Amino acid sequence: MREFGYQRASDVSGALAVLDADPDARFIGGGTNLVDLMKTGVERPSRLVDVRELPLDEIAVTRDGGLRIGATVTNSDLAAHPEVRRRYPALAQAVLAGASGQLRNMATVGGNLLQRTRCAYFTDVTKPCNKREPGTGCPAVEGEHRNHAILGASGHCVAVHPSDMGVALTAFDAVVSYETAQGPGETPLADFYLPVGDTPHRETALPPGALITGVTLPPAPVAARSRYRKVRERASYAFAIGSVAAALDVRDNVVRDVRLAFGAVASRPWRARAAERALTGGPATAEAFAAAADAELAAAEPLRDNGYKVTLIRNLVVAVLSELAEEDAR
Amino acid sequence: MASPTSSAITLTVNGDKHELTVDHRTTLLDALRERLDLTGSKKGCDQGQCGACTVLIDGRRAVSCLQLAVAAEGREITTIEGMADGEELHPVQQAFLDLDGFQCGYCTPGQICSAVGVIAEHAAGWPSAVTEDVRPEAGPPPLTPDEIRERMSGNLCRCGAYVSIAQAVARAAGAESEAVRETGEAA
Amino acid sequence: MTTTTDPAAAAVRSIGTARTRVEGRDKVTGAARYAGEIPFAELAHGWLVLSTVARGRVRSVEADPVLAMPGVLAVLHHGNAPRVESDFVGMLGVPPDPAAVVFQDDRVPHAGWPVALVVAETSEQAREAAETLVVHYDQEPHDVAFSAGHPGAYAPESAGYAEAAVEKGDLEAALAASSVVVDAEYTTPEEHHNAMEPHAAAARWDGGRLEVVDSNQGSTWVASELAQMFSLDPGAVRVRSEHVGGGFGSKGVRAHQVAAVMAATVLQRPVRVVMTRRQVFSLAGYRSPTVQRVRLGADADGRLRVLEHRSLSATSTVREFVETSAAAGRALYPADAHHTTHELVRLDVPTPTWMRAPGEAPGSFALESALDELAEKCGVDPIALRTRNEPDRGPVSGLPFGSRNLVACFEEGARRFGWADRDPRPGLRRDGRWLLGTGTAAASFHAGAGPSTAAVTAEADGTFTVRITAADIGTGARTALTLVAADTLEVAPERVRVRIGDSDFGPAMIAGGSMGTRSWAWAITIAARELRERLALDGTVPPEGVTVRSDTTEALGALSQKERHSYGAQFAEVAVDTATGEVRVRRMLGIFAAGRIVNPLTARSQLVGGMIWGISMALHEEAARDRNLGSHVGADLAGYHFAAHADVPAVEADWVDDQDPDDPIDIKGVGEVGIVGAAAAVANAVWHATGVRHRHLPIRPDRVLLAHTGAHDA
Known part of the structure; x- marks a missing residue:
């Protein structure tokens, strides 16, 4: 780890000024990803600006019944918050499915969205990686890729985004707010992560030096009946090999509203809009759920060893939507 | 001496204030072990992947290997060395000892600190990934063996002492809630 | 003073009663110190640098820029490291692992091979310098792909402590006579011990003696091999290992101890070397992957006529190690034709080693799965x-x-x-x-069991001290040995103090092969029994105490x-x-x-x-x-x-x-x-x-x- 400067930000504008002056500086929140990446040499910042004490740690119900979540809210506080659990239970479940109790106590919402892939080629600086060092190649395409992307990847990078929280936020149309030295801005989470293409090192639409200040969830009555299911290679404390965030509103066995997003299948949380379109207005049956999943997964391009994810996601969609439909029927 | 890449800080550990100058690269774990001679917090992976370095920061469990020491200034840090009350072991420590909730002992301080955090998080009504219904209307989940196992999963134990660790956490959680009732203190 | 054994205590047997660990309080309070936690004045920190290529030679190590970095004290590599001896057979009957005999030549036989040690004043400085160190390699083609039918597979002459091949009875005839045959291939992957405590050692010279504080499964083992490597008198090396954060077969003589001794020798100050978790994966051994073919032939009622178990495992190009999976059935089940054999393939990978139940763990997966398949085919209950x-x-x-x-x-x-x-x-x-x-x-x-020595002392204050170079890697050995000594001495265990993990206590078996407690208890029993008899004759204990020593070599040889x-x-x-x-x-x-x-x-x-x-x-x-x-x-x-x-x-x-x-x-x-x-x-x-x-x-x-x-x- 190279030597670096450190300072605590007491206000947003001061924090922005540091990064404006020094492009090699980084914001640090909980540090659960950044410090790890600094230890492995993937990140070598010149200076850290600690934003954890900025007044961005509130969760508030918006006037229209949505939620505004500050960027420095910890994962634990997010998952424990009564309004999150009441209005967006899948979001609480997704956060609780991630990492460990210790890490959730440290990690922040802003940091969670900006965490880097856990692709083991990316985190090992002795190996080639287009995301880390553009132009060096992607050994995962031919190598160990059982947990790599089946959707939206390219030959340049097949890494997946590791966030659980982001999957639920994506399903519920979250909007990311940020500040830059030039002023504030916002981006729907759906557009926040850039397509992989031939620039896997460019990950988000965040302007250089921008600080995420919060995430806004628009009101979504459907989200009150929502669920997050995560499958991993042990029962806890592991990254997903496939996950689904789903919300379903069924009346008279007709799907009125549905939200569906997948995790661990792409370089970003994957909003399953094709599946949602296929379901909306149709019957809430296992066959319809499976057909909708197939519609979404038609675009899947599995590698040698990760084709199982197509089956896994399809089965998860059917299982989770069936459970929600059953609860709706009660 | 402080420099652009180091800082003079005060760390509050187990109620004691320690003044030291740290290289910004120094993690809280290394500051505890190498600078303050508090070697109870263990380094199993140094990457937040095992939980052996778990301490309490402002009463909440955290992995000290991913916490920069300089960023821990001003926060109350509790390590395994601060758990016992003099000769009197903390109920979690006593339960680990009595039920053989460890073998090699290397993950043990982290397991114990984590268990103290788990019991507090549960008392605060926090749900977990195995909580059937996370909605607040469902009420706080009972601390079943499955709840304990899920909540303790950030602490790996290679010897395989999990069964007695989970029993020890259950015992300590029961003992603590009884103690709270006896003294009339709020949880 | 005069001491006598306590007749009341003699009636109370400690063995068989549940006792919490004697070091338990230290472990739950954080007071127990492991190898990387013993402070030394002037301690310097070593950080290993491992090869990033899978095969080749080190062309150059660019040490100069790194030596100019803050706090850096030395860069050891094959060009400047002390020469050490490696042509000997250690106490476990095998030569030292070449990966532990660090920095002796430019050859790189696998990825993660130790190529340098950077020593600095602080661990942060050592880490940054080690990561900055540029090593140039001449890379050669490698083969790390383990699979059934690998063209390089060969039959080893020996398989360590087991016979490589046992072929008893006519296989084809027995197969022909079998009503039911199961023929299946099973595979197990590369598995790693991953003890929670990564390997750590601190070395220093103290008045002409080499002292090493280490985390190991046998301080006799480590001390004797270090003495041979560095051409020292056995008495000139002391290795201590009081608390060990797990071992499972991985904590023997490894690169960290040897590198620490080299650096302490060159710098003439204490040096600690701790492996990172990633380094443990390539420096500390592992369980080889296996491909196992099992053929069982049986009568309709499940009585075995054929037990054939052939196992392929991997080894490195620098040392032969056989995962003895096929030996699992040799003492379990009889069959007319009983064929159990091993094959090896040499790959450009680290050398595997013993890992918890070596051979039996992967071997029993294959054999006991095949038995279940046979039970299914015969329609017989698996227990029957x-x-x-x-x-x-x-x-x-x-x-x-x-x-x-x-x-x-x-x-x-x-x-x-x-x-x-x-x-x-x-x-x-x-x-x-x-x-x-x-x-x-x-x-x-x-x-x-393995030969061990022990010393049991009756102290003047009425207590007893046992000294034995045992290791408690989490097994509870320290506590078990306390109970064994107490029962033999016919005293309460509270009066017995067992000191372990110090090579100065004399040669003893390692904590391995499920032999530790059996071997050490044997030595303690002999010494304690003789001490008890001596005290029964004359209960006078001088201020320096009465000490009886034992050596089980003879007793082991006499075992039927x-x-x-x-x-x-x-x-x-x-x-x-x-x-x-x-x-x-x-x-x-x-x-x-x-x-x-x-x-x-x-x-x-x-x-x-x-x-x-x-x-x-x-x-x-x-x-x-x-x-x-x-x-x-x-x-x-x-x-x-x-x-x-x-x-x-x-x-x-x-x-x-x-x-x-x-x-x-x-x-x-x-x-x-x-x-x-x-x-x-x-x-x-x-x-x-x-x-x-x-x-x-x-x-x-x-x-x-x-x-x-x-x-x-x-």
Whole structure:
């Protein structure tokens, strides 16, 4: 780890000024990803600006019944918050499915969205990686890729985004707010992560030096009946090999509203809009759920060893939507 | 001496204030072990992947290997060395000892600190990934063996002492809630 | 003063009563110090630099820029490191691991080979300098791909402590005479010990003596090999290892100790070297992957005519190591044709080593899975099948058994697990989204001993001190030995202090092969008995105490030739969601016959711990290696999974009475038998739940999913 400067930000504008002056500086929140990446040499910042004490740690119900979540809210506080659990239970479940109790106590919402892939080629600086060092190649395409992307990847990078929280936020149309030295801005989470293409090192639409200040969830009555299911290679404390965030509103066995997003299948949380379109207005049956999943997964391009994810996601969609439909029927 | 890449800080550990100058690269774990001679917090992976370095920061469990020491200034840090009350072991420590909730002992301080955090998080009504219904209307989940196992999963134990660790956490959680009732203190 | 043994205490036996660990309080308060935690004045920090190429030669090490970095004291590499001796056979009967004899030449035989040590004033400086150090290589083509049918496979002449090949009886004739044949291939992956405490050592010279504070499984072992490497008088080396954060076979003589000694020698100040978790993956040994073919031939009622077990494993290009998987059946089941053989393939990988139940762990997965398949084919209950194949003498050796209570384990286990109610048909039981099934398997592990010395002292204050170079790597040995000494001395254990982990206490067996406690207890028993007899004659204890020393070499040599093993019956219930591929173990029970149980509390912990390793082996553990790059992928605890809390349900271990009247010590180890058969019990339960045989470990979600999509056995 190279030597670096450190300072605590007491206000947003001061924090922005540091990064404006020094492009090699980084914001640090909980540090659960950044410090790890600094230890492995993937990140070598010149200076850290600690934003954890900025007044961005509130969760508030918006006037229209949505939620505004500050960027420095910890994962634990997010998952424990009564309004999150009441209005967006899948979001609480997704956060609780991630990492460990210790890490959730440290990690922040802003940091969670900006965490880097856990692709083991990316985190090992002795190996080639287009995301880390553009132009060096992607050994995962031919190598160990059982947990790599089946959707939206390219030959340049097949890494997946590791966030659980982001999957639920994506399903519920979250909007990311940020500040830059030039002023504030916002981006729907759906557009926040850039397509992989031939620039896997460019990950988000965040302007250089921008600080995420919060995430806004628009009101979504459907989200009150929502669920997050995560499958991993042990029962806890592991990254997903496939996950689904789903919300379903069924009346008279007709799907009125549905939200569906997948995790661990792409370089970003994957909003399953094709599946949602296929379901909306149709019957809430296992066959319809499976057909909708197939519609979404038609675009899947599995590698040698990760084709199982197509089956896994399809089965998860059917299982989770069936459970929600059953609860709706009660 | 402080420099652009180091800082003079005060760390509050187990109620004691320690003044030291740290290289910004120094993690809280290394500051505890190498600078303050508090070697109870263990380094199993140094990457937040095992939980052996778990301490309490402002009463909440955290992995000290991913916490920069300089960023821990001003926060109350509790390590395994601060758990016992003099000769009197903390109920979690006593339960680990009595039920053989460890073998090699290397993950043990982290397991114990984590268990103290788990019991507090549960008392605060926090749900977990195995909580059937996370909605607040469902009420706080009972601390079943499955709840304990899920909540303790950030602490790996290679010897395989999990069964007695989970029993020890259950015992300590029961003992603590009884103690709270006896003294009339709020949880 | 005058001391006498306490007649009241003599009536109270300590052995067999549950005792919390004597060092337990230190471990739960954080007071117990491990190797990397002993402070030294002027301590410098060493950081190992490992090769990034899988094969080749070091062309140059660009040390100068690194030496100019803040705090950097030295860069050791093959161009400047002290020369050491490596042409000797160590106390375990093998030469030192070439990966531990660091910096002697420019050859790089695998990725992660130690090429340099950077020493600096602080660990942060050492780490940054080590990561900055540029090493140029001349790279050569490599081969790290282990597979059945590898063209380089060969039959080794020896397999360490086991015979490489035993071929008894006419295989073809016995196959032809068999009514039922099972012929299947099983594979197990590369597995790593991953003790929670990474390897750590601090070395310093103290008045002409080399002192090393280390984390190891045997300080005699480490001290004697360091003495030979550095051409020192054995008495000039002292290795201490008081608390050890797990070992499982990995904590022997490794690169960290040798590098620390070199640096302490060059710098003439104390140097500590601690491996990072990633480094542990390439420097500390591992369990080789295996491909095992098992052929069982039997009569219609399941009586075996053929037991053929052929195992292929990997070794490095610098040392031969055989994972003796095929030896698992040699003392378990008789057959007319009994063929058990090993093959090896040399790859550009680190050298494998012993890992908890070496041979038996992967071997029992294959053999006990095949037995389950045979039971299915014959329509015989799996327990009845094993009872039907119970030998009265060693199936291969012809030797009598010391004690063999495998059937008693199955009977007791079946009763407690509720086996009698089991419907043998697969795929019938469901609980919501989960299919349920149960499985069983047999376990056995050799009960041996190694020569050891001990010293027992009657102190003037009426207490006793035992000194022995034992290691407590989490086994509870320190506590067990306290109880053994107390009973032999006929005093309460509170009056006995056992000091271990110091090579100055004299040569002793390592904590390995489930032989530690048996070997050390033997030495302590001899010395303590003689001390008790001496004190009975003359109870006068001078201020310096009365000390009796023992050496078990002769007693071990006099032991009759027998098949001595511990045994066990493993039971598992699993739940499988075939829609997601998730497998969860719901409960496990192991009943063991493991000789005299010294401390039920810690023995149970060890057995349960072994069974949990079985869960990990069945469902989680697997190291991945990139064929093109030749190096590990995901060599950390997020990439290499072993069971977490949430994976481990109620796991119960217990034992049946198991005595061998001819055995003077009658203690068998409990460190390894717990894992043997455990993975097979889980895999057999997965078959019972789903009807699909999983012959390749681990049983990952993708494998379960693919098996059910393709509707074929995995």
